[in-house]
Amino acid sequence: MYDKFNRRINYLRISVTDRCNLRCVYCMPESGIQLIDHREIISFEEIVEVVILSISRGIDKIRITGGEPLVRKGIVDLIRMIAEIPGVKDFGLTTNGINLEKYAQQLKDAGLHRVNVSLDTLDPDKYKEITRLGDIQDVLDGIAEAKKVGLTPVKINCVIKKSSQEPDAVAVAEYCNKNDLQIRYIKQMDLSMGHFSVVEGGEGGDCKICNRLRLTAKGMIKPCLFNNREYSIRELGVEEALNNALYHKPKCGSVNTVGEFYNIGG
């Protein structure tokens, strides 16, 4: 499918939860968040319904996000349900890596193709400082396991303040070179201020070639991360929500004052 700016829209990012087992300083307040009521969180059946219709409309790339998707109960079953739908050419998942060692083989067996793992530093103390809760060794073990089971290419999402030449980012890049991992640099963003930039080493943030729609953990289809528009699959039905999102996809992002990264999925 194409939007009214003739951009081919073939990528659907799905946030399956707003829950997370970390509290990264640039994403969540230390005190945690007002969680979405469990009854409001999108069901596997609803996700599958959106994926089936989206694929029939030209979507062929699916990414599972969160919060942290590997804390969603039954996540392996959901991966299997999506992988069984014909037409998914590129099926990825973005994780903080804490539970990755435990799930990697099951995710691979369920049909997942590859993973992106968040890693902003190699310094264990700094990692704890940034995530407030995490142990970096869990992430490094998860990355190794993902490579071992073939969830490849494993890509590393490295959040930077201003430049990929920041010491932590340089250290992560060296680690990636040594371990045959692909690094992408994501400058810290601010939804309500409309601060975002093109992902270095990736496609995100380049509005001219934007190819994506988002399905949030609350069952909203969003045309753009940096925009307040969202369409409820429960109120409008999947087809109407998808049509509205495509029709109202903006030429470029502006500000988003209604959502947060942890319930949209970045």
Ligand code: SF4
């Ligand atoms: S800001 Fe919106 S239009 Fe621009 S790349 Fe992101 S999602 Fe696409």
